[in-house]
Amino acid sequence: MFSVTVRDHMMVAHSLRGEVFGPAQRLHGATFVVDATFRGPDLGPDGILVDIGRATEELQRILAELNYRNLDDVEALAGMNTTTEVLARHVAQRLADRVREGEVGAPGTVEAMVVTLHESPTAWASCELVL
Amino acid sequence: MFSVTVRDHMMVAHSLRGEVFGPAQRLHGATFVVDATFRGPDLGPDGILVDIGRATEELQRILAELNYRNLDDVEALAGMNTTTEVLARHVAQRLADRVREGEVGAPGTVEAMVVTLHESPTAWASCELVL
Amino acid sequence: MFSVTVRDHMMVAHSLRGEVFGPAQRLHGATFVVDATFRGPDLGPDGILVDIGRATEELQRILAELNYRNLDDVEALAGMNTTTEVLARHVAQRLADRVREGEVGAPGTVEAMVVTLHESPTAWASCELVL
Amino acid sequence: MFSVTVRDHMMVAHSLRGEVFGPAQRLHGATFVVDATFRGPDLGPDGILVDIGRATEELQRILAELNYRNLDDVEALAGMNTTTEVLARHVAQRLADRVREGEVGAPGTVEAMVVTLHESPTAWASCELVL
Amino acid sequence: MFSVTVRDHMMVAHSLRGEVFGPAQRLHGATFVVDATFRGPDLGPDGILVDIGRATEELQRILAELNYRNLDDVEALAGMNTTTEVLARHVAQRLADRVREGEVGAPGTVEAMVVTLHESPTAWASCELVL
Amino acid sequence: MFSVTVRDHMMVAHSLRGEVFGPAQRLHGATFVVDATFRGPDLGPDGILVDIGRATEELQRILAELNYRNLDDVEALAGMNTTTEVLARHVAQRLADRVREGEVGAPGTVEAMVVTLHESPTAWASCELVL
Numbered sequence: 001m002f003s004v005t006v007r008d009h010m011m012v013a014h015s016l017r018g019e020v021f022g023p024a025q026r027l028h029g030a031t032f033v034v035d036a037t038f039r040g041p042d043l044g045p046d047g048i049l050v051d052i053g054r055a056t057e058e059l060q061r062i063l064a065e066l067n068y069r070n071l072d073d074v075e076a077l078a079g080m081n082t083t084t085e086v087l088a089r090h091v092a093q094r095l096a097d098r099v100r101e102g103e104v105g106a107p108g109t110v111e112a113m114v115v116t117l118h119e120s121p122t123a124w125a126s127c128e129l130v131l
Numbered sequence: 132m133f134s135v136t137v138r139d140h141m142m143v144a145h146s147l148r149g150e151v152f153g154p155a156q157r158l159h160g161a162t163f164v165v166d167a168t169f170r171g172p173d174l175g176p177d178g179i180l181v182d183i184g185r186a187t188e189e190l191q192r193i194l195a196e197l198n199y200r201n202l203d204d205v206e207a208l209a210g211m212n213t214t215t216e217v218l219a220r221h222v223a224q225r226l227a228d229r230v231r232e233g234e235v236g237a238p239g240t241v242e243a244m245v246v247t248l249h250e251s252p253t254a255w256a257s258c259e260l261v262l
Numbered sequence: 263m264f265s266v267t268v269r270d271h272m273m274v275a276h277s278l279r280g281e282v283f284g285p286a287q288r289l290h291g292a293t294f295v296v297d298a299t300f301r302g303p304d305l306g307p308d309g310i311l312v313d314i315g316r317a318t319e320e321l322q323r324i325l326a327e328l329n330y331r332n333l334d335d336v337e338a339l340a341g342m343n344t345t346t347e348v349l350a351r352h353v354a355q356r357l358a359d360r361v362r363e364g365e366v367g368a369p370g371t372v373e374a375m376v377v378t379l380h381e382s383p384t385a386w387a388s389c390e391l392v393l
Numbered sequence: 394m395f396s397v398t399v400r401d402h403m404m405v406a407h408s409l410r411g412e413v414f415g416p417a418q419r420l421h422g423a424t425f426v427v428d429a430t431f432r433g434p435d436l437g438p439d440g441i442l443v444d445i446g447r448a449t450e451e452l453q454r455i456l457a458e459l460n461y462r463n464l465d466d467v468e469a470l471a472g473m474n475t476t477t478e479v480l481a482r483h484v485a486q487r488l489a490d491r492v493r494e495g496e497v498g499a500p501g502t503v504e505a506m507v508v509t510l511h512e513s514p515t516a517w518a519s520c521e522l523v524l
Numbered sequence: 525m526f527s528v529t530v531r532d533h534m535m536v537a538h539s540l541r542g543e544v545f546g547p548a549q550r551l552h553g554a555t556f557v558v559d560a561t562f563r564g565p566d567l568g569p570d571g572i573l574v575d576i577g578r579a580t581e582e583l584q585r586i587l588a589e590l591n592y593r594n595l596d597d598v599e600a601l602a603g604m605n606t607t608t609e610v611l612a613r614h615v616a617q618r619l620a621d622r623v624r625e626g627e628v629g630a631p632g633t634v635e636a637m638v639v640t641l642h643e644s645p646t647a648w649a650s651c652e653l654v655l
Numbered sequence: 656m657f658s659v660t661v662r663d664h665m666m667v668a669h670s671l672r673g674e675v676f677g678p679a680q681r682l683h684g685a686t687f688v689v690d691a692t693f694r695g696p697d698l699g700p701d702g703i704l705v706d707i708g709r710a711t712e713e714l715q716r717i718l719a720e721l722n723y724r725n726l727d728d729v730e731a732l733a734g735m736n737t738t739t740e741v742l743a744r745h746v747a748q749r750l751a752d753r754v755r756e757g758e759v760g761a762p763g764t765v766e767a768m769v770v771t772l773h774e775s776p777t778a779w780a781s782c783e784l785v786l
Binding site: 544546608613645 | 663702707711760
């Protein structure tokens with residue numbers, strides 16, 4: 001089994017709804033360091049699972065829609081409580097769509113993806129999707 | 132599948148029993164950076180797997196019993212060879228108890244936990260428990 | 263010459279005024295990892311430059327006034343363009359006040375301070391103050 | 394389930410064959426930070442999964458054959474496109490051989506291995522082998 | 525006194541001339557993580573020392589001339605022993621030229637620069653230039 | 656002005672004397688990540704400030720005297736309160752001796768040294784010596 005991970009980051013504002021969030025109910029922000037992992041059992045003929053260059057571009061494109069924004073106002077996230085888990089799922093689903101469309105170069109066979117968002121040096125969350 | 136990780140650290144002395152440990156049989160010490168990961172298939176109604184604040188507090192509480200101590204003298208660890216693996220299991224078991232008691236906020240369903248102890252920049256060990 | 267550094271972090275929203283900031287003129291956010299360094303020529307009788315425990319508490323107290331907030335609405339920052347440089351200066355000045363008041367334990371003689379704010383893995387800024 | 398990881402690094406030159414690699418078709422290089430993870434269900438009588446000291450030595454020995462070399466000229470890699478995935482598999486297979494030969498101390502039962510090569514702060518790849 | 529740092533990286537091959545380099549006399553390679561720091565006493569009217577966006581672009585442009593190359597064949601480095609120190613000086617001098625040309629946005633007054641190249645997790649070198 | 660830094664680590668037990676240390680008065684321990692920086696104005700004929708290989712060896716030799724020990728029992732530290740600052744000074748003085756003896760290769764002229772000990776991800780201390 002192989003995996004390839006690419007990393008990028010985004011800087012966003014947001015607020016969270018629910019008493020469980022305490023002070024994070026207020027409008028605040030985060031630099032999310034985002035790791036996107038692609039997993040599959042085999043390598044393609046070039047010796048790669050995915051094209052790292054294409055994977056990097058696709059991740060950057062998805063984050064660009066959120067970067068330097070207040071997530072409370074982003075339409076694609078309307079109605080969501082933009083917790084780290086929910087954002088990880090959002091990015092994973094968007095990237096999974098791109099993989100299915102063949103846009104990550106797909107020389108091998110990607111069977112699963114994990115997206116991890118680090119909200120600080122002491123907390124992070126992941127969403128794993130089977131494709 | 133989702134996961135949430137919180138990180139803390141502790142500074143302890145200990146010695147290890149067994150020739151395999153070489154110089155680590157002497158009384159020495161470590162700053163253990165401790166990552167506690169909670170895993171589960173679904174998010175709760177607030178969009179979270181666990182309450183990160185509560186998870187952080189519970190991890191800190193468990194580490195406080197060991198922090199700034201000589202583990203050779205800690206009763207809860209009596210009879211154990213406090214290797215990084217054994218300490219990871221100890222922390223994982225203690226945290227799993229707290230999850231079962233509902234003290235980590237449990238808005239989703241935590242099915243497994245992984246505790247990783249980094250003993251240095253070049254070595255770390257993990258224990259995974261299914262709840 | 264000695265120095266001691268303590269690290270903490272805060273999660274804030276803000277917007278920046280000025281065309282030079284491009285998309286960062288929009289309301290967005292950051293996890294700022296904050297390093298506070300104290301410098302001085304001599305160690306006190308206990309063999310320390312500052313009390314790391316007290317330094318950590320004072321840094322945390324100063325960040326707590328900003329943490330989980332929209333800096334555009336924080337009175338103490340009114341009229342400021344809250345760039346990373348300006349925030350580093352703000353935290354450094356606040357900490358310097360605490361040092362002068364003897365609240366960082368001052369067993370040695372702190373002559374200078376540097377506060378560094380990391381806005382992302384690829385960009386950070388510092389402010390150095392001579393006390 | 395337990396795991397133990399040791400980390401080392403190597404500095405190599407190489408070139409990649411295939412249009413997908415773009416500028417990486419040219420002779421260039423990398424500092425690969427290499428993490429070798431050993432996994433197994435039980436700890437041995439000393440409270441360890443593997444001997445960290447021996448694991449470190451074996452990883453270092455395998456990397457020494459590649460370190461400070463142009464991988465295009467290394468016989469053991471002849472005919473391979475030395476992508477990060479392929480190199481991860483090479484190191485994992487070599488280490489797995491050493492585990493099977495009992496050279497990693499094997500006090501517990503290692504059932505699987507993962508080798509991860511970080512080619513930069515923003516990209517890495519892993520190979521997982523079941524033993 | 526203020527400073528701003530931006531980080532990027534490049535992946536290069538090279539060899540070093542001189543017995544002191546031992547195995548590094550062979551053709552090998554490195555991922556150099558490059559930090560460019562700008563220092564000055566005052567902030568400009570926007571509250572910044574340099575335009576972080578422009579600084580990032582200029583650093584990337586300078587590294588692009590070296591990235592994915594064998595430095596032994598790069599004309600701009602002809603006759604140089606491309607040690608980490610020498611490469612740090614090369615990048616610092618190139619960036620200093622850009623600062624003097626006003627291409628880093630220069631809203632404040634940059635008086636000095638430091639360029640640090642990390643060749644591995646355990647070794648790095650810097651060159652500081654006064655402008 | 657140039658600088659070269661090499662990094663290593665050690666795992667030690669110790670206790671600190673003085674009420675200011677609170678729980679750290681108890682026997683505990685630390686993994687100290689140790690950075691040794693050499694500074695000088697010029698590069699030698701090979702294009703280096705110091706021989707990184709020799710610098711790494713000398714740092715390792717000095718740390719080996721402390722590694723896997725209880726510092727309360729180490730003769731070379733007798734009578735010292737082994738705070739992070741004091742240990743940084745100890746390592747810096749030992750390394751400075753080696754530089755003066757020409758054991759760090761000294762192709763350039765090392766004028767100053769800084770030794771930094773990281774006791775945890777959130778606290779570190781440095782000692783700078785002019786040679």
